Amino acid sequence: MDFWDLVKVLWRRWYVTAPMLLLTAGAAGYIGSTVGPEYQATGHVTVIPPLVQQQAVAGEVSRVNPWNEEALADAARIRLEGKPLRDQLAAAGHEGEWAVEITGRLPVITIEVVAGTPEAALSTMHMLQGVVEEEVQGLQTELRLDEGEEYTTHRYDQGESIETTSSRMRRALVAVLGAGMILTTGVVIAFDAIARWRKSRSPSAKAEEP
Numbered sequence: 266m267d268f269w270d271l272v273k274v275l276w277r278r279w280y281v282t283a284p285m286l287l288l289t290a291g292a293a294g295y296i297g298s299t300v301g302p303e304y305q306a307t308g309h310v311t312v313i314p315p316l317v318q319q320q321a322v323a324g325e326v327s328r329v330n331p332w333n334e335e336a337l338a339d340a341a342r343i344r345l346e347g348k349p350l351r352d353q354l355a356a357a358g359h360e361g362e363w364a365v366e367i368t369g370r371l372p373v374i375t376i377e378v379v380a381g382t383p384e385a386a387l388s389t390m391h392m393l394q395g396v397v398e399e400e401v402q403g404l405q406t407e408l409r410l411d412e413g414e415e416y417t418t419h420r421y422d423q424g425e426s427i428e429t430t431s432s433r434m435r436r437a438l439v440a441v442l443g444a445g446m447i448l449t450t451g452v453v454i455a456f457d458a459i460a461r462w463r464k465s466r467s468p469s470a471k472a473e474e475p
Contacts, residue, residue: 271450271454274453274454274457275449275450275453277457278453278456278457278460281452281453281456282449282453285445285448285449285452285453286445286449288445289441289442289445289446289448289449292441292445293438293441293442293445296434296437296438296441297434297438302429302430302434303379303380303381303386303429303430304379304380304381304382304383304385304386304427304428304429304430305377305378305379305386305427305428305429305430306377306378306380306383306386306387306389306390306427307375307376307377307378307390307422307426307428308375308376308378308390308391308393308394308420308421308422308423309373309374309375309376309420309421309422310341310373310374310376310394310397310398310418310419310420310421311369311371311372311373311374311418311419311421312334312337312338312341312371312372312374312401312416312417312418313334313371313416313417313418313419314334314371314416315330315410315413315414315415315416315417316413317411317412317413317414330405330408330410330414330415330416331408332404332405332416333416334371334372334416335372337372337400337401337404337416338367338372338374339367340400340401340404341374341396341397341400341401342365342367342374344396344400345363345365345376345393345396345397346365350396354389354392359385359388359389359392360380360381360382360385360386360389361378361379361380361381361385361386361389362378362379362380363376363377363378363379363389363390363393364376364377365377373421374397376390376393376394376397378390378393379430383427386427387427391423394420397418398418401416401417401418402415402417402418
């Protein structure tokens with residue numbers, strides 16, 4: 266059965282198709298009225314190079330910092346996107362989903378958190394900024410660097426601007442409409458098949474057989 270055959274079946278059984286589509290529209294309307302908006306908090310953290318760099322001296326072995334800004338930023342992103350951290354924050358009561366992006370030559374880590382309330386989005390975003398700072402510092406701890414030789418971090422903002430987003434509502438509506446269309450198609454096809462089978466088994470149909 267191709268698409269055109271399906272359309273013809275849906276049109277022929279309009280008395281089944283119409284109620285199913287009305288139920289789908291009603292479910293979508295209910296979801297649209299009950300699913301509230303979400304809130305997005307955005308924060309930025311950058312990795313700053315060391316203030317002190319050792320000059321190599323002939324005949325001496327000097328300790329150097331093997332990290333650079335890009336590697337530390339990538340390491341922080343890997344931790345932010347990992348499942349262990351998500352499970353840890355969820356167990357601690359932090360809500361929301363987040364996405365991480367790194368841009369610029371002096372890497373800026375952008376963290377976007379979406380949660381059900383402004384407070385939850387802001388709290389989780391601050392926690393993630395702290396995770397970035399902890400990761401950058403922790404990876405350099407074993408190097409025992411002198412003061413000023415470490416890469417550090419700086420928060421450009423504290424997530425003061427919180428935006429309202431309807432992404433959850435859109436996802437729910439797409440899911441309901443998609444499920445409704447699939448269910449409608451399945452019910453109409455099943456009804457059409459049963460109707461055809463019953464018609465073929467009727468006495469009048471048998472009487473027309475040669």
